Amino acid sequence: VINQAVNIGQIDQNRVLMSMGYSTSNPASQVLCSQVAKMLEDGPKEVLSVVNIVPITTKSPDCITTSCGTIKSPTFNRLSQHADNVVYGVVTAGNQFDEMLFSYDDTVDALIIDTYGSVLVELGVDLLLEKVTSQTGLYISLPFSPGYCDYPLAEQENIFQALGGEPLGVKFHERSFMMSPIKTISFIAALGTKELNTNPCSICTLEKCQMRR
Amino acid sequence: MKQTWSNLKDAIVTANNSEINELLIGLGDDVTFNEIYDNAIHPALDNLCDSIKLKKGAIPDLLMGLKEVRHITDARSDKPKGKSKKILVGVVEGDTHDMGKNVIRDVCQGYGYDVTDLGKDVSVETFVREAKEQNADIACLSTMMSTTIEAMETTIDQLKVHSPSTRIVVGGAFINKTIAESLEADGYAEDASMVKTEIERILM
Numbered sequence: 001v002i003n004q005a006v007n008i009g010q011i012d013q014n015r016v017l018m019s020m021g022y023s024t025s026n027p028a029s030q031v032l033c034s035q036v037a038k039m040l041e042d043g044p045k046e047v048l049s050v051v052n053i054v055p056i057t058t059k060s061p062d063c064i065t066t067s068c069g070t071i072k073s074p075t076f077n078r079l080s081q082h083a084d085n086v087v088y089g090v091v092t093a094g095n096q097f098d099e100m101l102f103s104y105d106d107t108v109d110a111l112i113i114d115t116y117g118s119v120l121v122e123l124g125v126d127l128l129l130e131k132v133t134s135q136t137g138l139y140i141s142l143p144f145s146p147g148y149c150d151y152p153l154a155e156q157e158n159i160f161q162a163l164g165g166e167p168l169g170v171k172f173h174e175r176s177f178m179m180s181p182i183k184t185i186s187f188i189a190a191l192g193t194k195e196l197n198t199n200p201c202s203i204c205t206l207e208k209c210q211m212r213r
Numbered sequence: 214m215k216q217t218w219s220n221l222k223d224a225i226v227t228a229n230n231s232e233i234n235e236l237l238i239g240l241g242d243d244v245t246f247n248e249i250y251d252n253a254i255h256p257a258l259d260n261l262c263d264s265i266k267l268k269k270g271a272i273p274d275l276l277m278g279l280k281e282v283r284h285i286t287d288a289r290s291d292k293p294k295g296k297s298k299k300i301l302v303g304v305v306e307g308d309t310h311d312m313g314k315n316v317i318r319d320v321c322q323g324y325g326y327d328v329t330d331l332g333k334d335v336s337v338e339t340f341v342r343e344a345k346e347q348n349a350d351i352a353c354l355s356t357m358m359s360t361t362i363e364a365m366e367t368t369i370d371q372l373k374v375h376s377p378s379t380r381i382v383v384g385g386a387f388i389n390k391t392i393a394e395s396l397e398a399d400g401y402a403e404d405a406s407m408v409k410t411e412i413e414r415i416l417m
Contacts, residue, residue, distance in 0.1 A: 029228070032273050
Protein backbone atom coordinates (compact mmCIF):
# COMPACT_ATOMS: atom_id res chain seq x y z
CA VAL A 1 0.00 0.00 0.00
CA ILE A 2 1.63 3.22 -1.16
CA ASN A 3 0.67 6.63 0.24
CA GLN A 4 1.78 9.72 -1.61
CA ALA A 5 0.86 13.34 -2.21
CA VAL A 6 0.11 14.17 -5.84
CA ASN A 7 0.99 17.63 -7.07
CA ILE A 8 -1.62 18.73 -9.59
CA GLY A 9 0.18 21.81 -10.87
CA GLN A 10 -1.71 24.22 -13.10
CA ILE A 11 -5.41 23.42 -13.57
CA ASP A 12 -6.96 24.27 -16.91
CA GLN A 13 -9.68 26.87 -16.36
CA ASN A 14 -11.68 25.45 -19.27
CA ARG A 15 -11.93 22.07 -17.57
CA VAL A 16 -13.59 23.70 -14.54
CA LEU A 17 -15.89 25.77 -16.78
CA MET A 18 -16.84 22.69 -18.82
CA SER A 19 -17.77 20.86 -15.62
CA MET A 20 -20.10 23.77 -14.85
CA GLY A 21 -21.92 23.33 -18.15
CA TYR A 22 -20.04 25.73 -20.42
CA SER A 23 -18.50 24.96 -23.80
CA THR A 24 -17.05 26.79 -26.79
CA SER A 25 -20.58 27.26 -28.16
CA ASN A 26 -21.88 28.27 -24.72
CA PRO A 27 -19.05 30.34 -23.22
CA ALA A 28 -18.99 31.63 -19.65
CA SER A 29 -19.19 35.37 -18.96
CA GLN A 30 -16.03 37.36 -18.34
CA VAL A 31 -17.14 37.94 -14.74
CA LEU A 32 -17.42 34.21 -14.07
CA CYS A 33 -14.14 33.48 -15.85
CA SER A 34 -12.40 35.97 -13.55
CA GLN A 35 -13.94 34.38 -10.46
CA VAL A 36 -12.85 30.91 -11.58
CA ALA A 37 -9.35 32.16 -12.43
CA LYS A 38 -9.01 33.65 -8.93
CA MET A 39 -10.18 30.40 -7.35
CA LEU A 40 -7.66 28.43 -9.43
CA GLU A 41 -4.90 30.79 -8.37
CA ASP A 42 -5.71 30.65 -4.65
CA GLY A 43 -6.95 27.06 -4.30
CA PRO A 44 -4.96 24.01 -3.19
CA LYS A 45 -2.88 22.23 -5.83
CA GLU A 46 -2.23 18.94 -4.09
CA VAL A 47 -4.22 15.83 -3.24
CA LEU A 48 -3.43 12.79 -1.12
CA SER A 49 -3.45 9.34 -2.63
CA VAL A 50 -3.11 5.71 -1.71
CA VAL A 51 -2.87 2.68 -4.00
CA ASN A 52 -2.50 -1.04 -3.63
CA ILE A 53 -1.68 -3.29 -6.60
CA VAL A 54 -3.06 -6.79 -6.02
CA PRO A 55 -2.70 -9.83 -8.33
CA ILE A 56 -5.88 -11.36 -9.77
CA THR A 57 -6.27 -14.88 -8.42
CA THR A 58 -9.35 -16.14 -10.31
CA LYS A 59 -11.54 -14.96 -13.17
CA SER A 60 -15.08 -16.16 -13.86
CA PRO A 61 -17.65 -14.72 -16.29
CA ASP A 62 -19.37 -12.62 -13.60
CA CYS A 63 -16.59 -11.68 -11.26
CA ILE A 64 -12.87 -11.58 -10.62
CA THR A 65 -11.17 -12.29 -7.35
CA THR A 66 -8.06 -10.96 -5.67
CA SER A 67 -6.78 -11.59 -2.17
CA CYS A 68 -8.71 -8.44 -1.20
CA GLY A 69 -12.09 -9.76 -2.28
CA THR A 70 -14.39 -10.41 -5.22
CA ILE A 71 -15.31 -7.72 -7.74
CA LYS A 72 -18.84 -8.41 -8.99
CA SER A 73 -18.95 -6.32 -12.15
CA PRO A 74 -19.29 -8.00 -15.56
CA THR A 75 -18.16 -4.74 -17.22
CA PHE A 76 -14.96 -4.59 -15.16
CA ASN A 77 -14.49 -8.29 -15.91
CA ARG A 78 -14.53 -7.65 -19.64
CA LEU A 79 -12.17 -4.74 -19.12
CA SER A 80 -9.81 -6.98 -17.15
CA GLN A 81 -9.79 -9.80 -19.67
CA HIS A 82 -6.05 -9.42 -20.31
CA ALA A 83 -5.14 -7.95 -16.93
CA ASP A 84 -3.09 -9.61 -14.22
CA ASN A 85 -3.65 -7.14 -11.38
CA VAL A 86 -6.23 -4.86 -9.86
CA VAL A 87 -5.19 -1.40 -8.68
CA TYR A 88 -7.22 -0.30 -5.66
CA GLY A 89 -6.98 3.42 -4.95
CA VAL A 90 -8.32 6.43 -3.09
CA VAL A 91 -7.57 10.06 -3.89
CA THR A 92 -8.79 12.83 -1.59
CA ALA A 93 -8.58 16.60 -1.36
CA GLY A 94 -8.77 16.10 2.43
CA ASN A 95 -10.73 17.58 5.32
CA GLN A 96 -9.27 21.05 4.82
CA PHE A 97 -10.93 21.22 1.43
CA ASP A 98 -14.29 20.29 2.99
CA GLU A 99 -13.86 23.06 5.55
CA MET A 100 -13.16 25.51 2.74
CA LEU A 101 -16.17 24.20 0.81
CA PHE A 102 -18.52 24.72 3.73
CA SER A 103 -17.13 28.17 4.53
CA TYR A 104 -18.64 29.84 1.45
CA ASP A 105 -21.98 31.56 1.99
CA ASP A 106 -22.17 32.81 -1.57
CA THR A 107 -23.71 30.10 -3.77
CA VAL A 108 -21.70 31.10 -6.86
CA ASP A 109 -18.40 30.87 -4.96
CA ALA A 110 -19.55 27.61 -3.37
CA LEU A 111 -20.40 26.14 -6.78
CA ILE A 112 -17.03 27.18 -8.19
CA ILE A 113 -15.08 25.67 -5.30
CA ASP A 114 -17.26 22.53 -5.40
CA THR A 115 -16.52 22.06 -9.12
CA TYR A 116 -12.87 22.93 -8.57
CA GLY A 117 -12.64 20.21 -5.89
CA SER A 118 -14.15 17.62 -8.23
CA VAL A 119 -11.72 18.52 -11.01
CA LEU A 120 -8.82 18.50 -8.54
CA VAL A 121 -9.43 14.91 -7.40
CA GLU A 122 -10.21 13.72 -10.96
CA LEU A 123 -6.84 15.11 -12.10
CA GLY A 124 -5.26 13.52 -9.02
CA VAL A 125 -6.53 10.09 -10.11
CA ASP A 126 -5.30 10.67 -13.70
CA LEU A 127 -1.82 11.64 -12.50
CA LEU A 128 -1.69 8.79 -10.01
CA LEU A 129 -2.52 6.23 -12.73
CA GLU A 130 0.15 7.77 -14.96
CA LYS A 131 2.62 7.26 -12.10
CA VAL A 132 1.55 3.63 -11.68
CA THR A 133 2.08 2.91 -15.39
CA SER A 134 5.43 4.67 -15.51
CA GLN A 135 6.65 2.94 -12.33
CA THR A 136 5.42 -0.56 -13.26
CA GLY A 137 5.80 -0.37 -17.03
CA LEU A 138 2.38 -2.05 -17.34
CA TYR A 139 -0.82 -1.11 -19.18
CA ILE A 140 -3.69 0.34 -17.13
CA SER A 141 -7.41 0.83 -17.74
CA LEU A 142 -9.36 3.98 -16.95
CA PRO A 143 -10.45 4.13 -13.29
CA PHE A 144 -13.72 2.50 -12.37
CA SER A 145 -15.58 3.68 -9.25
CA PRO A 146 -18.35 2.01 -7.22
CA GLY A 147 -21.66 3.06 -8.73
CA TYR A 148 -20.26 3.20 -12.28
CA CYS A 149 -21.95 0.88 -14.78
CA ASP A 150 -22.69 -2.40 -13.02
CA TYR A 151 -20.12 -2.04 -10.22
CA PRO A 152 -22.22 -2.01 -7.03
CA LEU A 153 -21.75 0.89 -4.61
CA ALA A 154 -21.66 -1.65 -1.79
CA GLU A 155 -18.26 -2.78 -3.08
CA GLN A 156 -16.85 0.44 -1.68
CA GLU A 157 -16.11 -1.70 1.35
CA ASN A 158 -13.73 -3.97 -0.60
CA ILE A 159 -11.70 -1.02 -1.85
CA PHE A 160 -11.35 0.33 1.66
CA GLN A 161 -10.37 -3.09 3.00
CA ALA A 162 -7.72 -3.40 0.30
CA LEU A 163 -6.28 -0.08 1.46
CA GLY A 164 -6.23 -0.82 5.17
CA GLY A 165 -9.73 0.13 6.34
CA GLU A 166 -9.60 3.90 6.67
CA PRO A 167 -7.06 5.06 4.06
CA LEU A 168 -5.86 8.66 4.48
CA GLY A 169 -8.54 9.07 7.16
CA VAL A 170 -11.30 8.71 4.55
CA LYS A 171 -14.51 7.16 5.88
CA PHE A 172 -17.68 6.02 4.20
CA HIS A 173 -21.28 5.96 5.39
CA GLU A 174 -22.32 2.38 6.14
CA ARG A 175 -25.65 2.70 4.32
CA SER A 176 -25.18 5.35 1.63
CA PHE A 177 -21.45 4.58 1.07
CA MET A 178 -20.92 8.33 0.76
CA MET A 179 -17.33 9.24 1.50
CA SER A 180 -15.97 11.87 3.85
CA PRO A 181 -14.08 14.09 3.02
CA ILE A 182 -16.57 14.81 0.22
CA LYS A 183 -13.96 15.48 -2.46
CA THR A 184 -12.70 11.91 -2.57
CA ILE A 185 -12.62 9.32 -5.35
CA SER A 186 -12.29 5.61 -4.67
CA PHE A 187 -11.58 3.39 -7.64
CA ILE A 188 -10.26 0.19 -9.10
CA ALA A 189 -8.36 -0.17 -12.37
CA ALA A 190 -7.11 -3.16 -14.34
CA LEU A 191 -3.35 -3.50 -14.81
CA GLY A 192 -1.54 -5.94 -17.08
CA THR A 193 1.26 -6.70 -19.46
CA LYS A 194 -1.00 -6.55 -22.53
CA GLU A 195 -2.70 -3.46 -23.87
CA LEU A 196 -6.19 -3.15 -22.35
CA ASN A 197 -9.44 -1.74 -23.61
CA THR A 198 -8.95 1.26 -21.35
CA ASN A 199 -12.43 2.73 -21.45
CA PRO A 200 -15.15 0.92 -19.47
CA CYS A 201 -17.78 3.18 -21.07
CA SER A 202 -17.14 1.60 -24.47
CA ILE A 203 -18.59 -1.67 -23.19
CA CYS A 204 -21.26 -0.20 -20.92
CA THR A 205 -24.90 -0.02 -21.99
CA LEU A 206 -25.79 3.10 -19.95
CA GLU A 207 -25.57 5.37 -22.96
CA LYS A 208 -27.17 8.37 -21.27
CA CYS A 209 -24.94 8.17 -18.17
CA GLN A 210 -23.67 11.63 -17.26
CA MET A 211 -20.25 10.18 -16.48
CA ARG A 212 -19.89 8.55 -19.90
CA ARG A 213 -16.34 8.97 -21.25
CA MET B 214 -40.52 53.28 -18.56
CA LYS B 215 -40.65 50.20 -20.73
CA GLN B 216 -37.00 50.77 -21.67
CA THR B 217 -35.99 51.07 -18.00
CA TRP B 218 -37.65 47.75 -17.16
CA SER B 219 -35.94 46.15 -20.14
CA ASN B 220 -32.57 47.58 -19.07
CA LEU B 221 -33.05 46.39 -15.49
CA LYS B 222 -34.02 42.93 -16.69
CA ASP B 223 -30.90 42.78 -18.89
CA ALA B 224 -28.71 44.02 -16.03
CA ILE B 225 -29.98 41.19 -13.81
CA VAL B 226 -29.39 38.65 -16.58
CA THR B 227 -25.82 39.85 -17.07
CA ALA B 228 -25.30 40.39 -13.31
CA ASN B 229 -24.26 43.96 -13.97
CA ASN B 230 -24.29 45.30 -10.42
CA SER B 231 -23.33 48.90 -11.18
CA GLU B 232 -25.99 49.18 -13.92
CA ILE B 233 -28.59 47.81 -11.49
CA ASN B 234 -27.62 50.39 -8.86
CA GLU B 235 -27.94 53.23 -11.37
CA LEU B 236 -31.31 52.02 -12.58
CA LEU B 237 -32.61 51.59 -9.02
CA ILE B 238 -31.55 55.15 -8.18
CA GLY B 239 -33.36 56.33 -11.31
CA LEU B 240 -36.51 54.47 -10.34
CA GLY B 241 -36.43 55.86 -6.79
CA ASP B 242 -39.57 55.36 -4.72
CA ASP B 243 -41.92 55.95 -7.62
CA VAL B 244 -42.33 52.23 -8.13
CA THR B 245 -43.15 49.43 -5.73
CA PHE B 246 -41.04 46.33 -5.27
CA ASN B 247 -43.82 44.25 -6.79
CA GLU B 248 -43.66 46.36 -9.96
CA ILE B 249 -39.90 45.74 -10.11
CA TYR B 250 -40.53 42.05 -9.59
CA ASP B 251 -43.23 41.78 -12.26
CA ASN B 252 -41.44 43.90 -14.87
CA ALA B 253 -37.77 43.01 -14.37
CA ILE B 254 -36.99 40.29 -11.84
CA HIS B 255 -39.47 37.66 -12.97
CA PRO B 256 -38.71 38.05 -16.72
CA ALA B 257 -34.97 38.08 -15.98
CA LEU B 258 -35.13 34.83 -14.03
CA ASP B 259 -37.31 33.26 -16.72
CA ASN B 260 -34.76 34.38 -19.31
CA LEU B 261 -31.87 32.83 -17.31
CA CYS B 262 -33.78 29.55 -16.83
CA ASP B 263 -34.71 29.40 -20.52
CA SER B 264 -31.06 29.94 -21.49
CA ILE B 265 -30.05 26.91 -19.41
CA LYS B 266 -32.78 24.79 -21.00
CA LEU B 267 -31.54 25.86 -24.46
CA LYS B 268 -27.90 25.27 -23.45
CA LYS B 269 -27.12 28.93 -24.01
CA GLY B 270 -26.22 29.45 -20.38
CA ALA B 271 -25.47 27.46 -17.24
CA ILE B 272 -26.37 27.34 -13.54
CA PRO B 273 -23.71 29.90 -12.44
CA ASP B 274 -25.39 32.53 -14.67
CA LEU B 275 -28.67 31.90 -12.87
CA LEU B 276 -26.95 32.09 -9.49
CA MET B 277 -25.28 35.38 -10.36
CA GLY B 278 -28.64 36.75 -11.47
CA LEU B 279 -30.20 35.58 -8.21
CA LYS B 280 -27.47 37.34 -6.27
CA GLU B 281 -28.51 40.58 -7.98
CA VAL B 282 -32.16 39.87 -7.15
CA ARG B 283 -31.19 39.60 -3.46
CA HIS B 284 -29.24 42.83 -3.85
CA ILE B 285 -32.35 44.58 -5.21
CA THR B 286 -34.51 43.14 -2.42
CA ASP B 287 -32.05 44.35 0.21
CA ALA B 288 -31.80 47.80 -1.37
CA ARG B 289 -35.55 48.38 -1.28
CA SER B 290 -37.30 49.73 1.78
CA ASP B 291 -40.62 48.23 0.64
CA LYS B 292 -40.34 44.50 0.93
CA PRO B 293 -41.85 42.06 -1.51
CA LYS B 294 -45.27 40.69 -0.66
CA GLY B 295 -44.00 37.38 -1.91
CA LYS B 296 -45.99 34.42 -3.04
CA SER B 297 -48.16 32.90 -0.36
CA LYS B 298 -46.97 29.41 -1.23
CA LYS B 299 -44.73 27.70 1.31
CA ILE B 300 -41.87 25.51 0.12
CA LEU B 301 -39.62 23.19 2.09
CA VAL B 302 -36.26 22.17 0.63
CA GLY B 303 -33.92 19.54 2.01
CA VAL B 304 -31.49 16.72 1.25
CA VAL B 305 -32.83 13.36 2.42
CA GLU B 306 -31.33 11.34 5.26
CA GLY B 307 -27.92 9.77 4.61
CA ASP B 308 -26.79 12.33 2.03
CA THR B 309 -24.82 15.49 2.74
CA HIS B 310 -24.38 16.73 -0.84
CA ASP B 311 -26.29 20.00 -0.61
CA MET B 312 -25.05 22.06 -3.55
CA GLY B 313 -28.08 21.21 -5.72
CA LYS B 314 -30.48 21.81 -2.86
CA ASN B 315 -28.93 25.24 -2.17
CA VAL B 316 -29.37 26.23 -5.81
CA ILE B 317 -33.03 25.13 -5.74
CA ARG B 318 -33.54 27.13 -2.51
CA ASP B 319 -32.08 30.26 -4.10
CA VAL B 320 -34.19 29.88 -7.25
CA CYS B 321 -37.41 29.44 -5.25
CA GLN B 322 -36.54 32.45 -3.08
CA GLY B 323 -35.71 34.47 -6.18
CA TYR B 324 -39.16 33.74 -7.56
CA GLY B 325 -40.64 35.03 -4.31
CA TYR B 326 -41.74 31.80 -2.66
CA ASP B 327 -41.70 31.46 1.12
CA VAL B 328 -38.84 28.96 1.47
CA THR B 329 -37.65 27.01 4.50
CA ASP B 330 -34.29 25.29 4.07
CA LEU B 331 -34.19 22.15 6.23
CA GLY B 332 -30.54 21.52 5.33
CA LYS B 333 -28.88 18.21 4.50
CA ASP B 334 -29.15 14.69 5.91
CA VAL B 335 -32.72 15.55 6.96
CA SER B 336 -34.64 12.83 8.78
CA VAL B 337 -38.06 11.65 7.67
CA GLU B 338 -39.46 12.90 10.99
CA THR B 339 -38.11 16.42 10.39
CA PHE B 340 -39.59 16.60 6.89
CA VAL B 341 -42.99 15.42 8.18
CA ARG B 342 -42.98 17.67 11.25
CA GLU B 343 -42.02 20.78 9.26
CA ALA B 344 -44.50 20.03 6.47
CA LYS B 345 -47.32 19.71 8.99
CA GLU B 346 -46.33 22.67 11.18
CA GLN B 347 -45.82 24.99 8.24
CA ASN B 348 -48.68 23.60 6.19
CA ALA B 349 -46.20 23.41 3.31
CA ASP B 350 -47.53 23.49 -0.22
CA ILE B 351 -44.42 21.90 -1.73
CA ALA B 352 -41.56 19.78 -0.38
CA CYS B 353 -38.48 19.69 -2.62
CA LEU B 354 -36.48 16.55 -1.83
CA SER B 355 -32.96 16.17 -3.12
CA THR B 356 -30.39 13.39 -3.22
CA MET B 357 -27.29 12.90 -5.29
CA MET B 358 -26.86 9.22 -4.64
CA SER B 359 -28.60 6.00 -5.59
CA THR B 360 -28.11 4.52 -2.14
CA THR B 361 -30.27 7.15 -0.45
CA ILE B 362 -33.22 6.45 -2.73
CA GLU B 363 -34.77 4.36 0.05
CA ALA B 364 -34.68 7.38 2.38
CA MET B 365 -36.36 9.43 -0.34
CA GLU B 366 -39.03 6.77 -0.81
CA THR B 367 -39.74 6.63 2.94
CA THR B 368 -39.87 10.43 3.19
CA ILE B 369 -42.36 10.62 0.31
CA ASP B 370 -44.51 7.84 1.81
CA GLN B 371 -44.62 9.50 5.21
CA LEU B 372 -45.31 12.95 3.79
CA LYS B 373 -48.23 11.53 1.83
CA VAL B 374 -49.63 9.91 5.00
CA HIS B 375 -49.08 12.74 7.49
CA SER B 376 -49.18 15.84 5.29
CA PRO B 377 -51.33 14.84 2.32
CA SER B 378 -51.80 18.38 1.03
CA THR B 379 -48.03 18.83 0.56
CA ARG B 380 -46.99 18.18 -3.05
CA ILE B 381 -43.57 16.64 -3.57
CA VAL B 382 -40.91 17.57 -6.13
CA VAL B 383 -37.75 15.44 -6.36
CA GLY B 384 -34.40 16.06 -7.98
CA GLY B 385 -30.72 15.18 -7.87
CA ALA B 386 -27.97 13.64 -9.98
CA PHE B 387 -29.33 10.11 -9.73
CA ILE B 388 -33.01 10.97 -10.25
CA ASN B 389 -34.74 10.92 -13.62
CA LYS B 390 -38.38 11.13 -14.70
CA THR B 391 -38.86 7.36 -14.51
CA ILE B 392 -37.46 7.16 -10.99
CA ALA B 393 -39.54 10.19 -9.93
CA GLU B 394 -42.67 8.46 -11.22
CA SER B 395 -41.80 5.18 -9.53
CA LEU B 396 -41.36 7.10 -6.27
CA GLU B 397 -44.84 8.58 -6.84
CA ALA B 398 -43.49 12.11 -6.54
CA ASP B 399 -45.78 14.84 -7.87
CA GLY B 400 -43.00 16.46 -9.85
CA TYR B 401 -39.42 16.17 -11.02
CA ALA B 402 -36.95 18.97 -11.64
CA GLU B 403 -34.11 17.86 -13.90
CA ASP B 404 -32.16 20.92 -12.83
CA ALA B 405 -32.65 24.33 -11.20
CA SER B 406 -33.97 25.86 -14.41
CA MET B 407 -36.95 23.48 -14.31
CA VAL B 408 -38.05 23.86 -10.70
CA LYS B 409 -40.24 26.95 -11.08
CA THR B 410 -42.09 25.49 -14.09
CA GLU B 411 -42.61 22.24 -12.22
CA ILE B 412 -43.90 23.96 -9.08
CA GLU B 413 -46.31 26.06 -11.12
CA ARG B 414 -47.54 22.97 -12.95
CA ILE B 415 -48.21 21.10 -9.73
CA LEU B 416 -49.91 24.01 -8.00
CA MET B 417 -52.16 24.82 -10.95
